[in-house]
Amino acid sequence: MQLLQSPASPFVRKVLVTLHETGQLDDVEMVDIATTPITPDPALISANPLGKIPALMRSDGPTLYDSRVICRFLDARAQAGLYPDSRVWDTLTLEATGDAIMEAAVLIVYEERFRPPEKVSMDWIEGQWAKVSRALDALGTRWMSHLHGRMDMGHIAIGCALGYLDFRHEARSWRTGRDTLAAWYAEFSQRPAMIATTPSG
Known part of the structure; x- marks a missing residue:
């Protein structure tokens, strides 16, 4: 493959x-x-x-x-069990949340990188970041018990989403006011798979 x-x-x-x-x-x-x-x-x-x-x-x-x-x-x-039958809908929803954070964060990069400066829409950018911010808040209020459970695809998606925020949007300081989520990510980001795939450049 x-x-x-x-x-x-x-x-x-x-x-x-x-x-x-x-x-x-x-x-x-x-x-x-x-x-x-x-x-x-x-x-x-x-x-x-x-x-x-x-x-x-x-x-x-x-x-x-x-x-x-x-x-x-x-x-x-x-047959790794990353979509466990016992909580598959929660896992899929958490994965979709991580993917949505990534998509909004990528669209901000695209807006700034590929449009002429005079056509960049700050309203669009802030609208995308608002999606990210709401999703992060939801993680802290609804999903921490899941994230502290056995690893599944939801964990991977959220870990990669938060890593991308650090990579491309560090100035946004997503951790502010989200200590529990930040602590979870600090631990998850030390998994060998996360360290091996850390983006650069």
């Missing part, structure tokens, strides 16, 4: 952490892709018509894309 990826992507990181945690890293060849929303890589488009990473190319079936699909496939392949 080949993973079309860019290590700066939080969605790619989620897949990489899953590969580490399920012992499948050696089964996948990493293929670096340089792509943007405006000029997507032709090789990526041929694998994923949406032109988005990550995309997992398989020899025995169609390319899988969207990190949630890929992670669910990898979990099933390894």
Whole structure:
């Protein structure tokens, strides 16, 4: 299998952490892709018509894309139990929350990076950050008991989302007023899979 990826992507990181945690890293060849929303890589488009990473190319079936699909496939392949039957809907909702934080945070980067300065909308940026802020507050009030339980895909998604906020939006100081969530992340970020996939650049 080949993973079309860019290590700066939080969605790619989620897949990489899953590969580490399920012992499948050696089964996948990493293929670096340089792509943007405006000029997507032709090789990526041929694998994923949406032109988005990550995309997992398989020899025995169609390319899988969207990190949630890929992670669910990898979990099933390894029978790792990252989507436990006993709390699968909670796990999926927590994963969706992490993905939504990542998406809003990435859209802020895109707005600042790919639009001409005179067309950058601060209202748009603040609207996206408001989504992030509400999700972080919800984690602290509704989800800490889950996050302190046995690790599942919800933990991985939230860990990668918080890591991306540190990576691209450090000045926003997401930890302020969220001591419990910050303490959880301080511990989770020390997992070998998280350390091995820390983005740079």
